Amino acid sequence: DVKVTQSSRYLVKRTGEKVFLECVQDMDHENMFWYRQDPGLGLRLIYFSYDVKMKEKGDIPEGYSVSREKKERFSLILESASTNQTSMYLCASSSFGEGEDGYTFGSGTRLTVV
Amino acid sequence: GENVEQHPSTLSVQEGDSAVIKCTYSDSASNYFPWYKQELGKRPQLIIDIRSNVGEKKDQRIAVTLNKTAKHFSLHITETQPEDSAVYFCAGGGSNFNKFYFGSGTKLNVKP
Numbered sequence: 001d002v003k004v005t006q007s008s009r010y011l012v013k014r015t016g017e018k019v020f021l022e023c024v025q026d027m028d029h030e031n032m033f034w035y036r037q038d039p040g041l042g043l044r045l046i047y048f049s050y051d052v053k054m055k056e057k058g059d060i061p062e063g064y065s066v067s068r069e070k071k072e073r074f075s076l077i078l079e080s081a082s083t084n085q086t087s088m089y090l091c092a093s094s095s096f097g098e099g100e101d102g103y104t105f106g107s108g109t110r111l112t113v114v
Numbered sequence: 115g116e117n118v119e120q121h122p123s124t125l126s127v128q129e130g131d132s133a134v135i136k137c138t139y140s141d142s143a144s145n146y147f148p149w150y151k152q153e154l155g156k157r158p159q160l161i162i163d164i165r166s167n168v169g170e171k172k173d174q175r176i177a178v179t180l181n182k183t184a185k186h187f188s189l190h191i192t193e194t195q196p197e198d199s200a201v202y203f204c205a206g207g208g209s210n211f212n213k214f215y216f217g218s219g220t221k222l223n224v225k226p
Contacts, residue, residue: 031212040123042203042218043158058213059115090157094212102148102205103214105157 003027006091006106013113019078021109023091030095032074033103034058034066037088046089049074081113116141118206120217127194128225135189135220137204146208147187149178152201152219161202162189194224 007022025032031050035043035058045058047066055066063085067075074093078085088110092103117140127133139147145166150158164171164178164187171178175194180187187206191198201221207214 033213035216040218042120043216045213045215048213102146102150102160102163103158103212105150105159107157 004091004093004104004106006089006109008109009107011109011111013078013081013111015082015113017078017081017113019081019111019113021076021078021089021091021111023074023076023093023106024072025074025091025093025104026072027093027095027104028071029093029104030071031093032068033092033094034064034074034076035090035092036060037090037108043090046076078111081111083113085111086113087111116144116207116215118204118215118217120204120220122220123218124221124223126223126225129194129196131194133191133194133198133222133224135202135204135222136186137188137206137217138184138186139206139215140185141206142182142185144206144208146206146212146214147178147180148205148214149189150203150205152203154200158203191222194222196224196226198222199224 004025033048034046049068065077091106120137148163151161152158177190201219204217205214
C-alpha cells in the first residue's frame with residue numbers, strides 16, 4: 001500500500017535541461033516536502049507546501065522551484081540542471097497539526113546530471 | 115531556524131550489544147522528535163518518536179529519551195540484531211507546519 005509515490009526511481013539528465021520530479025500522495029495530507037539527501041549531509045529541505053498553490057523555501061532552494069496545483073501532487077523543478085544537483089531527492093508528506101505520524105516518505109529519485 | 119546535530123556518524127557493534135545515537139537541537143520551540151531508519155536503497159521509515167512533554171518512550175528493543183533543558187535526545191537500541199543495520203536519522207521540529215530538520219545520519223553496523 002504505497003502512500004507517497006515518486007514518478008521516477010532513477011533519472012539521468014544533461015546539464016542545462018529542465019527537469020521535473022513528481023510526487024503524489026494518497027493520504028489527503030496538507031503538507032508536502034522536497035528534500036535532497038547527500039552522504040554526510042543528511043536530509044536538507046529544498047521547498048515545502050502547506051496548501052494548494054502555497055509554497056515556502058527551505059534551506060537550499062537555489063536552482064529549484066516547485067508547483068502544487070492539486071493537494072495530492074507536489075512537483076520539484078530544476079530550471080537548468082547542473083552537475084551539483086546530482087543527488088537523491090526525497091518527497092514527504094504529513095498531516096497538518098500535531099505531526100503525530102511524522103513524515104511519510106516516497107522511495108526517492110536518484111538524479112544524475114551529466 | 116532549527117539546527118540538529120547527530121553523533122556518531124558511524125557505529126559498529128557486536129550482535130546483542132546496545133547502540134546509542136545522540137542528537138542535539140537548537141530551537142526551544144521544537145516540540146516533536148522523530149527517528150527514522152533507512153535501509154540500503156529504501157525510503158526512511160519512522161521507527162519511534164517523542165514529544166516535548168515526554169521524557170522517555172519505549173517500543174520493544176527501541177527507546178528514545180529527551181532532555182528539554184539540555185536540548186538533546188537519544189535513541190537506544192538494545193539486543194541489537196543484524197537487521198538493525200541501517201542509517202538512522204534524528205529530526206526535530208514540528209512547530210512550523212510540521213517542518214523537520216534532520217541530523218546528518220548514523221550508519222549502524224551490527225556484526226553477527
